[in-house]
Amino acid sequence: MPTNAKVMNRFDLTKRLVAKLTHGEAVVAGIGNTNFDLWSAGQRPQNFYMLGSMGLAVPIALGVALAQPGRKVVALEGDGSMLMQLGALGTIATLAPKNLAIVVMDNASYQITGAQKTATAFKTDIPAMARGAGLAQALWAADEPEFEQLVARALAEPGPWLIAARIDQEPGIGTTDRDPARIRDRFMRGLGVRE
Amino acid sequence: MTAEWHEIVHRTLKANEVRLVTYVPDKVLTPLIAGIERDPYFTIFATAREEEAVGIVAGAWMGGMRGVVLMQTSGFGTIANALASLAVPYQIPVLMIVSERGTLGEFNLGQALVCRTMRPVLDSLGIENHSITRLDELEFIIDRSIKQAVATQAPAAFILSPLLTGGKVFAA
Numbered sequence: 098m099p100t101n102a103k104v105m106n107r108f109d110l111t112k113r114l115v116a117k118l119t120h121g122e123a124v125v126a127g128i129g130n131t132n133f134d135l136w137s138a139g140q141r142p143q144n145f146y147m148l149g150s151m152g153l154a155v156p157i158a159l160g161v162a163l164a165q166p167g168r169k170v171v172a173l174e175g176d177g178s179m180l181m182q183l184g185a186l187g188t189i190a191t192l193a194p195k196n197l198a199i200v201v202m203d204n205a206s207y208q209i210t211g212a213q214k215t216a217t218a219f220k221t222d223i224p225a226m227a228r229g230a231g232l233a234q235a236l237w238a239a240d241e242p243e244f245e246q247l248v249a250r251a252l253a254e255p256g257p258w259l260i261a262a263r264i265d266q267e268p269g270i271g272t273t274d275r276d277p278a279r280i281r282d283r284f285m286r287g288l289g290v291r292e
Numbered sequence: 293m294t295a296e297w298h299e300i301v302h303r304t305l306k307a308n309e310v311r312l313v314t315y316v317p318d319k320v321l322t323p324l325i326a327g328i329e330r331d332p333y334f335t336i337f338a339t340a341r342e343e344e345a346v347g348i349v350a351g352a353w354m355g356g357m358r359g360v361v362l363m364q365t366s367g368f369g370t371i372a373n374a375l376a377s378l379a380v381p382y383q384i385p386v387l388m389i390v391s392e393r394g395t396l397g398e399f400n401l402g403q404a405l406v407c408r409t410m411r412p413v414l415d416s417l418g419i420e421n422h423s424i425t426r427l428d429e430l431e432f433i434i435d436r437s438i439k440q441a442v443a444t445q446a447p448a449a450f451i452l453s454p455l456l457t458g459g460k461v462f463a464a
Contacts, residue, residue: 125351145354149377153347156339157378160351160359163312163335168355184340188348192337277381281354290356 098205099222102263103240107131107202108270110262111138113245114171114200117252118143123161123288126173127154129209131202133269135173142287146273146280152181155199159189162197165288169196169252176203176217183226189257190231198251198258199227204266212266227259235259297456298324300430301389305360306333308438310387312352312359314338314345316367320391320457325362342367346374350384358442360387365394368449369406372413375447380417385441388449392423396454399462410451420448425455 111134118124118141125145126135131154132146145161147154158172179201189197205218217223227235234257238244244262251258274280285291295303301324305313313328313336315321328334339345342363349359363371368390379386393400394407414421420440422433434450441448454460 123355147378148381150343150347150374153343153350153374153378156344156347157351157354160312160348160353160357161355162351163348164352164355164357182341182344182347185344185347188337188339188344278383281382281384285354285356288355290354 098203098217098263099220099225100237100263102237104263104265105241105244106267107204107264108134108137108267110202110241110244110264111135111173113241114248115139115141117245117248120169122169122171122252123158123165124171124173125154125158125161127151127175127178129175130269131173131175132273133271136273137270142283144287145284148275148277152178154178155182155185155189158199159185159192159194159197161288162194166194166196168288169198172197172199174199174201176201176205176223177207177215179223180216180221183230186227186230186232194257195255197256198260200248201259201261202264203261204264206266208266208268224259224261232257232259236261238262294427296323297427297430297452298327300427301434302327302331304431304434304438306331308358308435310358310360310438311335312349312357313362314348314359315362316342316345318362318364318391318393319460320364320452321362341370343371343374346371346379346386349386350378350382353384353386358387360389362389364391365407365410366403368410375417375419379447380419383445384447385445386447387438387441388447390449390451391457392451392453393460396459397461414449420446421451423451423453425453427456430456
């Protein structure tokens with residue numbers, strides 16, 4: 098992986114992220130371990146958990162951000178999922194939503210299916226691709242304090258942002274609810290769309 | 293003067309507060325896209341892939357904004373997973389307008405084959421879908437079906453036949 102960033106832990110970083118969400122920020126998490134760790138970091142009504150549709154966490158988060166420009170929206174993705182929907186980076190660069198941040202947990206593998214290597218295990222650099230797509234604020238977090246600092250900036254300053262963290266091979270903690278209608282309804286209530 | 297098909301679609305989306313329009317373009321859809329781009333009521337933009345647009349519209353719905361995906365038949369062929377694992381099970385009324393290629397004078401075999409997968413996919417997922425051939429039925433079908441999609445929390449697809457739009461003609 099073309100970065101000297103420290104190898105961190107996804108669950109630890111997810112807890113650090115969630116601890117900073119004090120203004121009802123929405124979080125859309127991709128399938129698998131990204132989702133599981135978000136769930137286990139403390140369930141919030143503003144969290145949305147995907148059960149399929151690999152690669153669509155970022156587009157879903159963009160949709161929420163467009164519908165609710167006054168609310169910060171965070172997309173939490175893994176490297177495999179991000180690689181699947183790279184075109185969305187160009188869409189986001191074009192629209193430049195101020196309230197959107199993408200956090201990529203990069204373990205350079207399709208961990209949940211048997212840890213097969215993704216392209217980021219070799220030469221591919223997701224923040225560099227994001228900058229190439231036109232997202233100027235796309236950065237690696239060097240270590241945990243810098244991750245927290247970047248998340249704080251992404252929540253306070255105009256986006257769009259992409260923050261990538263290099264993470265270890267620890268499996269996700271727990272599993273999400275598996276009832277999609279309930280997940281969606283709870284999320285809509287959390288966003289104030291339903292009473 | 294009779295309104296053209298794209299003017300009717302435009303005003304029916306507006307009447308139903310469908311403010312977000314995402315698309316991967318099609319030649320036939322050009323006047324619809326151009327008309328909506330001129331109307332500040334709408335937020336309209338192109339996405340790189342149709343499934344990306346499905347994700348955006350799904351997210352926008354959950355955030356309180358109605359949206360539609362415009363695409364052509366081959367684009368529909370790429371979104372089965374997004375419909376089967378997101379829009380349908382989560383009960384999200386993703387609206388789809390598909391310009392029908394692959395039939396009634398198609399000249400590209402690839403388009404003709406993918407066209408045959410569209411209705412079986414929609415039907416196997418239980419997605420309400422209408423093939424629209426007549427100008428006099430267009431507003432009724434789209435207006436009523438958007439209302440039904442919202443009320444029943446289910447996606448809906450509108451297939452615009454070449455009988456309605458004129459389709460794309462092969463320059464022989």
